[in-house]
Amino acid sequence: MNEMVRAAGVNKVFGTFAALKDVSLAVSRGEVTCIIGPSGSGKSTFLRCVNQLERPDSGAIVIDGELIGYRRAQQHLLELADKEIARQRLMTGMVFQRFNLFAHLTALQNVMLGPIKVQGRPRREVEKEAVTLLERVGLADKRFNYPSELSGGQQQRVAIARALAIQPKLLLFDEPTSALDPELVGEVLNVMRDLARSGMTMIVVTHELAFAREVADHVVFMDQGAIVERGAPGAILVDPQHPRTQNFIKAVLK
Amino acid sequence: MAADRVDRRKGAIYGDEILEISALPTIRRRHYGRVVGVALIVVAVAFIAKAFSEGQIEWKVVGQFFTAPAILFGLLNTIWMTLCAMTLGIVLGVIFAIMYMSPNPVISRCAIAYIWFFRGTPLLLQLLLWFNLALVFPTISIPGLFEARMVDVMTPFVATLLGLGLNQGAYTAEVVRGGILSVDTGQVEASKSIGMTPLATLFHIVLPQAMRVIVPPVGNEVISMVKLTSIASVIGYSEVLRNSQDVYYANGRVIELLIVTACWYLAVVTVLQIGQHFLERYFSKGYSRRNGVPAPAASA
Ligand SMILES: Nc1ncnc2c1ncn2[C@@H]1O[C@H](COP(=O)(O)OP(=O)(O)OP(=O)(O)O)[C@@H](O)[C@H]1O
Numbered sequence: 042m043n044e045m046v047r048a049a050g051v052n053k054v055f056g057t058f059a060a061l062k063d064v065s066l067a068v069s070r071g072e073v074t075c076i077i078g079p080s081g082s083g084k085s086t087f088l089r090c091v092n093q094l095e096r097p098d099s100g101a102i103v104i105d106g107e108l109i110g111y112r113r114a115q116q117h118l119l120e121l122a123d124k125e126i127a128r129q130r131l132m133t134g135m136v137f138q139r140f141n142l143f144a145h146l147t148a149l150q151n152v153m154l155g156p157i158k159v160q161g162r163p164r165r166e167v168e169k170e171a172v173t174l175l176e177r178v179g180l181a182d183k184r185f186n187y188p189s190e191l192s193g194g195q196q197q198r199v200a201i202a203r204a205l206a207i208q209p210k211l212l213l214f215d216e217p218t219s220a221l222d223p224e225l226v227g228e229v230l231n232v233m234r235d236l237a238r239s240g241m242t243m244i245v246v247t248h249e250l251a252f253a254r255e256v257a258d259h260v261v262f263m264d265q266g267a268i269v270e271r272g273a274p275g276a277i278l279v280d281p282q283h284p285r286t287q288n289f290i291k292a293v294l295k
Numbered sequence: 296m297a298a299d300r301v302d303r304r305k306g307a308i309y310g311d312e313i314l315e316i317s318a319l320p321t322i323r324r325r326h327y328g329r330v331v332g333v334a335l336i337v338v339a340v341a342f343i344a345k346a347f348s349e350g351q352i353e354w355k356v357v358g359q360f361f362t363a364p365a366i367l368f369g370l371l372n373t374i375w376m377t378l379c380a381m382t383l384g385i386v387l388g389v390i391f392a393i394m395y396m397s398p399n400p401v402i403s404r405c406a407i408a409y410i411w412f413f414r415g416t417p418l419l420l421q422l423l424l425w426f427n428l429a430l431v432f433p434t435i436s437i438p439g440l441f442e443a444r445m446v447d448v449m450t451p452f453v454a455t456l457l458g459l460g461l462n463q464g465a466y467t468a469e470v471v472r473g474g475i476l477s478v479d480t481g482q483v484e485a486s487k488s489i490g491m492t493p494l495a496t497l498f499h500i501v502l503p504q505a506m507r508v509i510v511p512p513v514g515n516e517v518i519s520m521v522k523l524t525s526i527a528s529v530i531g532y533s534e535v536l537r538n539s540q541d542v543y544y545a546n547g548r549v550i551e552l553l554i555v556t557a558c559w560y561l562a563v564v565t566v567l568q569i570g571q572h573f574l575e576r577y578f579s580k581g582y583s584r585r586n587g588v589p590a591p592a593a594s595a
């Protein structure tokens with residue numbers, strides 16, 4: 042089976058506001074899917090559903106063959122326990138817009154926390170791996186620094202290393218560069234580009250159209266909680282069919 | 296160019312005059328208010344010192360009773376009670392803070408009721424209630440396991456511990472809740488995203504960060520608690536103040552013994568303050584200002 046993620050008919054309502062309307066999406070193993078769309082269109086909400094930070098009101102999400110959040114019992118779906126949900130979250134790594142590095146831990150400790158406390162792996166082995174990961178994002182020399190001592194771009198790269206440390210099958214990025222000063226965007230995109238080349242399956246919410254064009258296998262355009270258009274980056278970004286997509290891309294490129 | 300201005304203000308400085316001025320020596324102004332203040336303080340201190348040296352205080356007695364067994368035993372009881380009551384208070388505080396924040400209304404209201412009751416009644420009254428519990432419940436029992444007379448269970452120590460600990464728990468709950476609220480929700484989401492359960496998130500991420508906010512007010516409360524234990528004397532717990540009273544009832548050296556006791560309280564509080572300083576430093580790691588002194592490289 043070559044499908045890493047599949048979402049079918051996902052709906053999410055906040056109060057009376059429908060944030061996701063019947064969203065269906067499939068991502069193959071090793072593929073990069075970029076989600077673009079205007080503010081409030083439900084991009085973050087969708088990623089958060091995949092990582093179970095939000096619970097969809099209806100619909101199903103399957104990651105690598107495993108139903109997320111529920112267990113099937115004949116004709117019912119039974120909600121999973123906290124422990125099971127935590128275990129399922131190990132399949133996905135998440136990188137947040139605001140980095141969310143643990144403020145009381147050093148860069149190295151941030152990366153090591155999951156493997157040690159959650160996966161219960163031996164500290165020696167984890168530390169070696171963590172240093173390698175930090176090297177990979179170019180920050181081995183900053184491993185004893187606290188997040189408050191790092192620049193935004195450096196923090197985001199540590200956050201990527203932290204997400205990788207739990208050896209996820211899938212990486213989720215929620216606008217990883219939009220909280221960064223323009224000159225720091227490049228260093229983070231470079232790391233993401235390397236990850237994509239290494240065969241990591243990724244879903245990336247981004248406003249960096251050039252990056253999407255270069256790295257994505259598929260681009261999805263969302264608006265008002267629904268997927269409006271999807272296709273190859275060349276098609277969606279250069280020659281969009283739907284007027285809403287055309288308007289959005291015109292506005293971003295301006 | 297300034298010369299042709301008719302309305303040249305008196306004393307105004309124009310042109311190269313500033314060069315001449317800049318070479319002049321400066322004389323700092325006198326802070327007469329401070330000088331007077333210092334003088335007043337010196338006089339007051341001298342006055343107090345003189346009064347004490349001439350007053351009816353036998354300083355030798357003070358020295359003599361400083362390490363008297365009754366006083367040291369009382370001091371030990373005071374410290375022990377502070378430790379026990381504060382531990383109970385902090386444990387209850389954390390539990391009730393978490394209950395307070397529960398989405399389940401029954402659980403959160405239960406915490407609110409607890410805080411309401413124990414903050415809303417005088418501590419002395421609570422102590423007396425616990426101590427006299429035998430009037431309501433003459434025996435205490437867990438059917439089939441254990442049975443005892445309440446007066447035997449509710450010793451001065453137990454009554455004081457319950458009174459101080461439960462009361463402290465109500466205050467600490469609010470402090471802990473404030474600390475938890477100060478932690479960004481992004482920290483919780485990041486923790487979940489690496490597979491931590493809610494409980495692990497609480498202990499590895501939320502509480503350690505909340506400590507930075509919790510430690511200063513709790514430190515304050517520990518210091519209050521040291522002194523608060525003295526009200527346990529009304530139900531016969533032999534803490535340091537009560538023991539010193541027992542001594543001066545016997546020998547009449549009231550002031551001397553009160554001075555001894557005050558010195559001991561100050562000594563304990565001083566040690567606690569130093570401890571608090573180091574605790575605060577420990578829990579503020581990671582919060583140095585950017586561009587500040589980088590944290591020393593920890594040996595891995
Ligand atoms: N917890 C919440 N409670 C109520 N409304 C919410 C909540 N989370 C999201 N929403 C609403 O859902 C809609 C979609 O939000 P979402 O964060 O997914 O948008 P987005 O596409 O990520 O936008 P942006 O590009 O600004 O990040 C928004 O209108 C938002 O106000």
Ligand SMILES: [Mg+2]
Nearest residue numbers: 084085086216
């Ligand atoms: Mg968003």
